[in-house]
Amino acid sequence: MHALVLAAKGITSHIAPMDLMTRGGLDVIALLVLVGWLYRRRPSAPAMPLVLAALNVGLFAAMSTIGAGKFPAGVGFGLFGILSLVRLRSAAFTLRDVAYTFVTLVIALCTGLPHRQMWLVTVLDAVVLLAVLLVDDPKSYEPPTRTVKLTLDRIYPEPALVAHDVALRFGQAPLSVVVDEVDYVRETTRVSARYPAVPGEPATAQDAEPREQVTAA
Secondary structure, eight states: OHHHHHHHTTOOSSOOHHHHHHHHHHHHHHHIIIIIIIGGGSOOOTTHHHHHHHHHHHHHHHHHHHHHTTOOHHHHHHHHHHHHTOOOOSTTOOHHHHHHHHHHHHHHHHHHSSSOOHHHHHHHHHHHHHHHHHHOOGGGSOOOEEEEEEEESSOOSSTHHHHHHHHHHHSSOOSEEEEEEEETTTTEEEEEEEEEOOTTSOOOOTTSOOOEEOOOO
16 A cells, blocks of 8 residues: 555655666766866866765765665654765865855755656756856956965054065065964064965965965064
8 A cells, every 4th residue: 555655656665777877867967067167167176076076976876775765764864964064174175165065965965866857857957057157257256366374573553564574574565464463472473465376386265274384583
């Protein structure tokens, strides 16, 4: 009786090979568009394409396996609990990378659920990719920059003097200077100066933590 009810709803206890191949092909196409084209339109962390592809393929496989068998609801909640543990801890990963990670997981969820109308899944994937295409405009980003942290051996009465002193000590005028800390005991000032990225050098995004430290005494 239970099998008849599932059959009436279009749900079976196994995965049809053709359905799995169709959904898998759609997921691969969406992943290639997202990572191979949209994400690579501007320089980013070299490891991120691998991270995005691994998350997408892994989640697609998990959703396909769960949808094929009689798994309790707790398995689904456990899956989302595991996904909540995934964090981008590296300083090279930016808010843009987090957004692409979220979109990658959404695509895997949409295409990973079996026994869904393919036209609806295709439309949802297309809408997500179109939204990323329209919002993530590479022309709106500034050229790649790198951040240098400096510890200066004095305290400045005026903020404008900091950039001038950094340019003299470091030998190059910075694009911007941010005062991170003023130590009145040691009479030092810690600043973060932003410079244009040298060709061939890994760029540091503005919302990432500085990775290079230089001390000027």
